[in-house]
Amino acid sequence: MATMTGPTGELSYEVSMIDVTTSVPQPDKSWRFTDVNGHEHYWQDGYPTLSHVPDGERYWDDDDGEWYQPTRLACSVCGVGVTPRTTVDTFRRMAPGLSYYTFNGEPITKERFEEIQEEWRAARG
Ligand SMILES: [Zn+2]
Numbered sequence: 001m002a003t004m005t006g007p008t009g010e011l012s013y014e015v016s017m018i019d020v021t022t023s024v025p026q027p028d029k030s031w032r033f034t035d036v037n038g039h040e041h042y043w044q045d046g047y048p049t050l051s052h053v054p055d056g057e058r059y060w061d062d063d064d065g066e067w068y069q070p071t072r073l074a075c076s077v078c079g080v081g082v083t084p085r086t087t088v089d090t091f092r093r094m095a096p097g098l099s100y101y102t103f104n105g106e107p108i109t110k111e112r113f114e115e116i117q118e119e120w121r122a123a124r125g
Contacts, residue, residue, distance in 0.1 A: 006120035009104040013113060018097035025086035033085075037078040047084060051076045 003012040033041045041049045055072035074081050101113040108116075 004117075006116070007123050008116070008119070011113060011116055012102050014100045016097045016100065017094040019092060020095045021089045021092050023088055025088055028085040028087045031085040033082060035075050035078065035080050035082055037075070037080060039075050039077050041075065041082055041084070043084065047073060049076055050074065050082055050084070053079065 001012055001014040003010060005011075027043050029043045031041075031043050035041065039049065041047065050073040052071035053074045054069055056070045058067050058069040060066075061068040072081055073084065099110060101108050101110055103112065103116055
């Protein structure tokens with residue numbers, strides 16, 4: 001929380017942090033792999049050296065109302081199956097969430113907060 005005092009009172013604001021830790025596996029960006037045929041594979045906004053190839057029977061997905069074709073990743077050159085390494089968060093990740101502003105202890109909007117700051121600045125000359 002940050003607090004500032006001016007000619008008409010006390011302003012404060014606080015930004016609540018939200019927990020954005022995910023347990024969904026994320027691509028491991030440091031992943032490097034050489035397949036059995038000597039082809040290099042790595043992450044770079046995707047897997048530039050890998051292709052999605054059909055893996056198993058396609059089936060009707062009732063939720064989406066369309067056919068779904070399962071795929072797996074394979075080397076674009078030789079077609080050997082490659083499973084990139086993934087990671088999950090091992091520590092909490094926080095991101096700024098809602099902001100909360102008060103004037104003399106009363107909740108106010110961000111606009112009002114900025115207005116008061118402006119008034120104070122003007123008062124100071
Ligand atoms: Zn290959």
